[in-house]
Amino acid sequence: MILVTGATGHVGGAVLRGLSALGHEVAGLARDAGAAQRRLPAGATLRIGDYENAAGLEKAFAGIDALVLISSDGDADAIMRHHANAIIAARAAGVRHITFTSIVDIGETSPFYYAPAYRDAERRLAACGVPSTILRCGLYSDFILDTWLGPATEELALPAGQGLVAPVSRDDVAAAIAAVVAKPDKSRTLYTITGNQPLGFEAIAALYADVTGQPLRYRPCSPADYLASASARLEEPWPEAFATLCASIAEGRYASTPSDFITLTGKPPESFRDFVVRVALGMQTDG
Structure with a gap:
């Protein structure tokens, strides 16, 4: 049997x-039985567990x-603690293989x-x-749309400089x-x-404006200015998390476009433009 954690997530x-759909015997791990039962696909079983409870995870991983x-x-x-608990529990329960989503x-x-949290998990x-x-x-296409593009009004100010990203949708990650x-x-x-096209945020903002008809331009800003703005709007740890993500993007750490997705699935990943057309325009239609 295959157990998937985060069963109620996208x-x-x-x-x-x-x-x-491929015919595998599957189970989903979740903390909330009620929410999970409504979202599990037909034929999937439910295991209850909490990343904070290593002993409970070992029980959930049995078999x-x-x-x-x-x-x-x-x-x-x-x-970092959740990763450690899950890995320890998997070994104790006799799990034979672990597939892990890192960054x-x-x-x-x-x-x-x-x-550091993901580096520790890989080790x-x-x-x-x-x-x-x-x-x-x-970087998820969904994150860029939901966190940065959607809430922006005419201007997208980020401390990402001229850094490039190759956005990939959560659906494509799940398929991989x-x-x-x-x-x-x-x-x-x-x-x-990753996606197969590296894009700068000037191009991302222009693409979003072209698809949605909502004017948007990108303005590189300083980390200090971004932190001041984000801290007024967001709870911790998000201002620091997003500011340091942008710093990493500015250093070129998200620009690579390997072909592993095609190798695994036999098809190219969804382009960011196609993603925005599918999701953003779909939201406008639903609204």
Whole structure:
């Protein structure tokens, strides 16, 4: 049986549906039974567990052959702890393979707030004795749209300089995860999942304006100015997380476009323009 954590989230739910459609026996892990039961695909079973409770996770992982470990969100120290608890529990429960969603930016010198948490998880996986496959994922198209483009009014001010990103949708990430899990051959242990076109934020803002008809221009700003603005609008840790993400983008850490998604799925990833047309215009129509 394959267990997918984060079953009520977008990526976890999509992975469950994809694996179920391929005929695999699947289960989803969630904290809230009520919400999870409404979202699980037909035929999937539910396991209850909390990343903060390692003993509870070991119980939830009992009888599981393959674990898909999708990271939690929020405070970086908590995420590091959640990763550690899940990996320890998987080993104790006798899980035979772990597929883990990491990030492309785990370098020792990365300024990104979350880089140490994912770097620690990859090291723990390498040392735990359970075979694993890591998917290092690029910046989500969904994140760019929901967090930066959608709320902006005429101007998008970010401390990302002229840095490039290769956005990839959560749906494409889920498809890549499902493809990895379904592969009988697990000899390859690392994939990098990104879009196939690096874009600067000037181009991203212009693309968004062209598709939606809402005027938007990009203005590079200083980290201090961004932190002052974001701290007035957002709770911690998001101002620091987003400011350091932009610093990482400015250093060129999100610009690569490997072909691993095509290798896994046999098709190119959805372009950012097609994503915005599908999602943003769909939201306008629904509204």
